[in-house]
Amino acid sequence: MFSCWLSRLYWALSKPTGRTKPLIWGSLSRSLVLSSQRRIPELSSFVARTNTCGELRSSHLGQEVTLCGWIQYRRQNIFLVLRDFNGLVQVVIPQDESAASVKKILCEAPVESVVQVSGIVISRPPGQENPVSHLETKMPTGEIEIKVKTAKLLNSCKKLPFEIKDFLKKTEALRLQYRYLDLRSSQMQYNLRLRSQMVMKMREYLCNLHGFVDVETPTLFKRTPGGAKEFVIPSREPGKFYSLPQSPQQFKQLLMVGGLDRYFQVARCYRDEGSRPDRQPEFTQIDIEMSFVDQTGIQSLIEGLVQYSWPNDKDPVVVPFPSMTFAEALAGYGTDKPDTRFGMKIVDISDVFRNTEVRFLQDALSKPQGTVKAICIPEGAKYLKRKDIESIRKSAADRFKQEVLPVFLKASRNWNSPVGKLIMEEQGLQLIRLLEVQEEDVVLLTAGEREKAEENPKELESAHHPFTAPHPSDVHLLYTEPQKVRSQHYDLVLNGSEIGGGSIRIHDAELQRYILATILKEDVKLLSHLLQALDCGAPPHGGIALGLDRLMCLITGAPSIRDVIAFPKSFRGHDLMSNAPDSIPPEELKPYHIQVSWPTDPEAEKSSLNHPCHPES
């Protein structure tokens, strides 16, 4: 019940290719004019400084500047490196008697104290440009330094659990506990600023270029059918609860019924999955819905959106994105979210072995759904050791009860593969042709029966969600063999991660009611407002949602989505800084007509005690 739009943007994250950005759409080229004329933001408007630390260059020589920042470190009471979000600058501590008070302030303030200094931008003496030897990268302000006239201690740093520069070496739990210090790192500053900029560009594209309307939808909602994983919020009416929705799905469809035509929202969504690594109980999606659109329209919109908002310091994105059906993805990669950077497509080589003497291939092919498949590992004979192959074979045997055989067709080494000898020359030539085998490649070969769908399944559930429209060619099957119905659903995949998914929706009330009640056996009463709405002149519509946290994670190359979120929860759902969730006095629960059911089961109690808030992870 899927068709699948899978896209490889991998080159954008791999090495530069020298390709230039092809300007394809009117809308895109116009927008580039717009952004090229946009001036650099004023970073020092409204505040006490004249400049940021990181922006000063030789072009500022002789200027009188006022800077505010943190003391990064001090060298022999002569130099001080001042830091703000924009970078580092070297400040010369005055040594003459008349500036004793300035010297005192700058020499006595502990590291990470906040100071304001005023002075003149001067050249560094010849040979001392960019002398900050412990910094790995070149210091962009390395040609200048500040000759200080006045200094003010704005706030003294009293306690510091550890040095900021060591932060990334600390455990993640410690970084989360002192998140306000972790945020001072250049990596977190980069991640959060890039996120803000990308979202801003997405908004420009949607709102200013294509007339989308940013509509805020409620998060205090009611539970959705099958809506486990939804947080509940007690109301002041006994027994009545709001639920925090997992997405604005119903609201965005209702907006289409309301004639909003083009909706988007950077939407906060909630999902209570208990302890799950690399998931967050609250997350953000770029939520989009359009009327009078088909799958192609949504795909073009998203291609334009991704291209327009793509960071300038990354390789440009080329559109259109490659696309494949769910069936093609499964056949070629064995997953609906392939990482196509690796190549190594799965090839059906059953026909080569119709008359094989290899026993387990014979066995497999004698079954009705039997197939033999292979992948070719480029230069595998060069890079893989025997123990690597053995580990692949063992993992296939242990986890999937599947035999995997290495075949060396053009390799100098062979490891005496027993099957190799049983493959006839003609078969070998066919394999070389089918798998495009090059020198030193290794072919991995396996055989078995295709998994097949149950013929008469008792219970069906939506592969995506119950509002997804069936594929036009399969609508008739809904009433006979619903398990065979493909849908108008599409995913967007980057580097093997699903970063978006959407569908054309059902706009016919009868069809929606049939799918909910008869096929899915859901309680339609919970959705009566939506069914009523579809009967009141609902336009055909469709949409998509992009997972912003994961997208930013892939673009920045961060190891975890927690690195692209300002204040993330731990994998157990705790805020390690503030210690949320926390106990609440019983009298504060009273207005909500709830009380805590303390577990009496000692095991449960024990397991709850095993979840202390600090430390964790």
Next chain:
Amino acid sequence: MFSCWLSRLYWALSKPTGRTKPLIWGSLSRSLVLSSQRRIPELSSFVARTNTCGELRSSHLGQEVTLCGWIQYRRQNIFLVLRDFNGLVQVVIPQDESAASVKKILCEAPVESVVQVSGIVISRPPGQENPVSHLETKMPTGEIEIKVKTAKLLNSCKKLPFEIKDFLKKTEALRLQYRYLDLRSSQMQYNLRLRSQMVMKMREYLCNLHGFVDVETPTLFKRTPGGAKEFVIPSREPGKFYSLPQSPQQFKQLLMVGGLDRYFQVARCYRDEGSRPDRQPEFTQIDIEMSFVDQTGIQSLIEGLVQYSWPNDKDPVVVPFPSMTFAEALAGYGTDKPDTRFGMKIVDISDVFRNTEVRFLQDALSKPQGTVKAICIPEGAKYLKRKDIESIRKSAADRFKQEVLPVFLKASRNWNSPVGKLIMEEQGLQLIRLLEVQEEDVVLLTAGEREKAEENPKELESAHHPFTAPHPSDVHLLYTEPQKVRSQHYDLVLNGSEIGGGSIRIHDAELQRYILATILKEDVKLLSHLLQALDCGAPPHGGIALGLDRLMCLITGAPSIRDVIAFPKSFRGHDLMSNAPDSIPPEELKPYHIQVSWPTDPEAEKSSLNHPCHPES
């Protein structure tokens, strides 16, 4: 403990003044260049139509167009008016035999059905331009009509609880129940689109012009000290709850400690106040925080922000906004959010009556804090009837135990005011001068004692919130007479409504701890993370939050904030469309270790039964 920044923007909402927009800031003039070069958004990209219904003009004559929209109404099976979000257009139903199928579709589809038509834009016959007589405003597409070639019924409207054009006449409860139909009204379309556009312009100003970083902060947080009115969310750990914060206050301050420098967020906030008219349990604020800024900086930023984002179809905003202290506002208007459009400032006229013979004035002035005050109602003698004055006097007497006397100094009528006779000629002349009395004005006069603060109050609470920095001149009073300490707090007021408020924050951990623990007697443990953060090199910082819902309400002139929110809750906190909050099966509460405490008190039960979900309001 307040200083107050109060601003009158009233002229922007009243009649056009013919004044032109004064370009004051570099940033503003630059931004105007930017927007003048912005092209109109493409409203028909990616979809089945070529144009929107509302955009067609004589310049489109002869063009072949495809339109998608709702059937607004039909006239004698000859004309059909098609509607989309952008307006109405007249479609000519073909009458010739060859187009019988098209005619059938367009004549048989019920009103509010969704159709797609293709055809040619033609001129209306002479004399028939804009003939849509029942429409109050001129039809912008009135010079053209569509000669249809093909038509497709996209969705038939089966049930409609009432006609869309009658919607605004229906009760609000019915409009909320069928919100997806109410959204089709031109007023709701205008309100939601203007809201989206204004927020977009605010983002451009903050992000693109001034380098603010849009940071999303968590909504699953822990309770704040004194944090009643916070919704609670049970977690999967027994007895542990998240809270939905009323604002990102702590997070935005922690972002400043983290060196983010300039933060903003269009932040969803939550407040559980039970039943309150014109309040919403979830609402949106433009949340801003800056490092190294003072009150003047924040005010300039906001003036620029409001001016930049102000709708083009409203009178322009002039900056700087007038400003007054809390004391001035109370003295001049008797409130901290005066509606200065009405003028009529309160004037202290005690000195005029030092030697009066009027008894109640004598009495008042003999007391230590005694004063006589007056307001002058322009042309009151012309517009107010005797019963109006009597009603004012009665209301003052009933509600405030205050005598109010009308005085006619230059009025042709006099109603034989008894006091009038007791006012001596010289006093009358003084009053005319002090109150700038014109012909036909009425002066209302009253007397009493000024309210005074308690000398030794036992309990103090923050006028704003406990993170607000004291006024520099009053810091020393914190340790002696804390009730006299003014703060660095400011409000933004439009037409008598508070639309924003903010402050310079405390960045000194010791001062913050003293105020929390010693003055406010709060549990500092709940805020230990913030106090720790202030000790780790917190920069001086301040911010503001604008109430977006109320601002949009004032700008659109909507009668309620529910008219600028897509899916608002009723004043009892119900979603009348979906019926949230709703019951939840007990097994879905189990993972959260809570159970419902059903009220046993029959009164409570009765009152809960008195809150049915439909109908309401």
